[in-house]
Amino acid sequence: DQQVKQNSPSLSVQEGRISILNCDYTNSMFDYFLWYKKYPAEGPTFLISISSIKDKNEDGRFTVFLNKSAKHLSLHIVPSQPGDSAVYFCAAIAGNKLVFGAGTILRVKS
């Protein structure tokens, strides 16, 4: 029962262009969402989060959009940089439940 799905295992983008990473969820009780980035042999690092009462949150090059009716969130990275190449995980929280997606590998080509 995958309550948080990242349906694209990988994404390749040209440097300077927009990267869009998607995440779908099934549990309508999720009320907080976070994105983490992970480099090989390191732990995940926090990128950006959004509460379910909002539909957009922006931090520099990173913007997260939440569409509650579609149970869908997306992370936009503009402009993409080679250093953004990593695995991106979305995570969702509802009370004492915390669920991560399987991750999307982003490759930014220079």
Next chain:
Amino acid sequence: NAGVTQTPKFRILKIGQSMTLQCTQDMNHNYMYWYRQDPGMGLKLIYYSVGAGITDKGEVPNGYNVSRSTTEDFPLRLELAAPSQTSVYFCASSYQGGYGISNQPQHFGDGTRLSIL
């Protein structure tokens, strides 16, 4: 800044052996977490703690035990290692926030890669 420190980084165990994965944080965070990540999968929560002396089960607690005697340390114990416990284990910590599991950003260690043969 040390942040979250996990030891060891790598370990090979035989089936039936026991071991303790160590995790310590120096950020004075209330909340601490243990995850496992299997190949091609997301992180799955094993146990978490909201403060010293308080622990609770996550999604996949079977085969593991935890304790939280201090704010800084949150060790994870495997009593009878099984091949299904071969994984990469991550410890994390965060400030308190929200209800239940904290919605504050989690700070992760670099992981312990555990193989059970």
